Amino acid sequence: MPYNIAMASDFFYPQPGGVESHIYQLSSKLIDRGHKVIIITHAYGDRTGVRYLTNGLKVYYVPFFVIYRESTFPTVFSFFPIFRNIIIREKIDIVHGHASLSSLCHEAILHARTMGLKTCFTDHSLFGFADAASILTNKLLKFTLSDVDHCICVSHTCKENTVLRAALDPSTVSVIPNAVVAENFRPDPTAASPDTITIVVISRLFYNKGTDLLVAAIPRICELHPSVRFIIGGSGPKAIDLEQMLETNMLQDWVELLGPIRHEAVRDVMIRGHIYLHPSLTEAFGTVIVEAASCGLYVVCTRVGGIPEVLPSHMTMFAKPEEDDLVAATSKAIHALRHGRVRTDKFHEQVKQMYSWTDVAARTERVYDHITKSRNLSLLERLKRYYGCGVWAGKLFCLCVIVDYLLWVALCYWFSEDKIDIARSWPKKRRRGMLEEKDAVRNRGKRAKR
Known part of the structure; x- marks a missing residue:
């Protein structure tokens, strides 16, 4: 079954790096497998708006303020109107976030869950537990992953680290390594x-x-x-x-x-x-x-x-x-x-x-198949998960989710879905036509032998 997937992360081209390459290669191979994939990231210099890359991969460069190492300033709610517009325009089914230090990723997963979409998160990094930066990052990760459908890590060591940092059930975390185009x-x-x-x-x-x-x-x-x-x-x-x-x-x-x-x-x-x-x-x-x-x-x-x-x-x-x-x-x-x-x-x-990106895409597709079969949680069930994140943090997280839900209701009232234009998908060759052409060539070969 083909899915409409949105990859969300602060880290993407033109910046070079492992996360950026991972998102691009995975998206390209998923498109080859018949899925529709878009990427949501922040603007890089004068690269803003919508751009198309190879294979019809569409990238939304959203103009947001960058604070450190290409991470955007966390606003929590101001991204929601733009995000909702993109999701409805592209008819997205699954939101896939990348990187623990990406504010855009965390906010996209929060808003996607509020809208009732399926979500997935890929962790590419290791973090400690003692310094102030790691403590804050781990608490934020726990908030985001409390209500995510599935988590992917790029190595077994990364899985152990993520499970401990976010207090996850190990059965909800898969290991799918990176790859290279040899x-x-x-x-x-x-x-x-x-x-x-x-x-x-x-x-x-x-x-x-x-x-x-x-x-x-x-x-x-x-x-x-x-x-x-x-x-x-x-x-x-x-x-x-x-x-x-x-x-x-x-x-x-x-x-x-x-x-x-x-x-x-x-x-x-x-x-x-x-x-x-x-x-x-x-x-x-x-x-x-x-x-x-x-x-x-x-x-x-x-x-x-x-x-x-x-x-x-x-x-x-x-x-x-x-x-x-x-x-x-x-x-x-x-x-x-x-x-x-x-x-x-x-x-x-x-x-x-x-190593093969085709294999990585196939394994990621199986994760998508798994999460689409799970049921969506009600708002009360989501709040129970967030409340268990800490004595004070749990209450703050619940407040954020309630405000996010009310904002979504307001956006649905003032900017209904029928006012948003649906984007046309990138044209693809019809697989049925290709198969018919192959059958015709095969039949001509058989007749020639006779």
């Missing part, structure tokens, strides 16, 4: 220099991505292995620390800083290297290391979060998230490549067999 990350043995070992790093330059570890490890690795070269791509607040490290240690000839890289250019950078270094401090999955392995790079990464689940041991060299261990692991990887103990030429075909 054809877009083909290796090219002639692109890398045969005289030196080149280490590639492509990452957002933030603390949680291990940029401080990278800053400390690069001078030591260059001292131990003078013939090694680094290529670093990415941007962020920690970029200034990398530049200062290069100035202090005079490593400009050893380290090439590329700045921000568009996703379609990632493969061209990766094939110039032999080793991919991933010093992240926390990671739910790590799509970039799969892309690196597909390009034929030996991966050196920290043993944190869901990273150990991603690739087999012969493709990776693990290290503790510590400076000394990261330097030691990188040195071992360099020696292994120099002595021919690692066959990176077979990595691409192996990754191609392990």
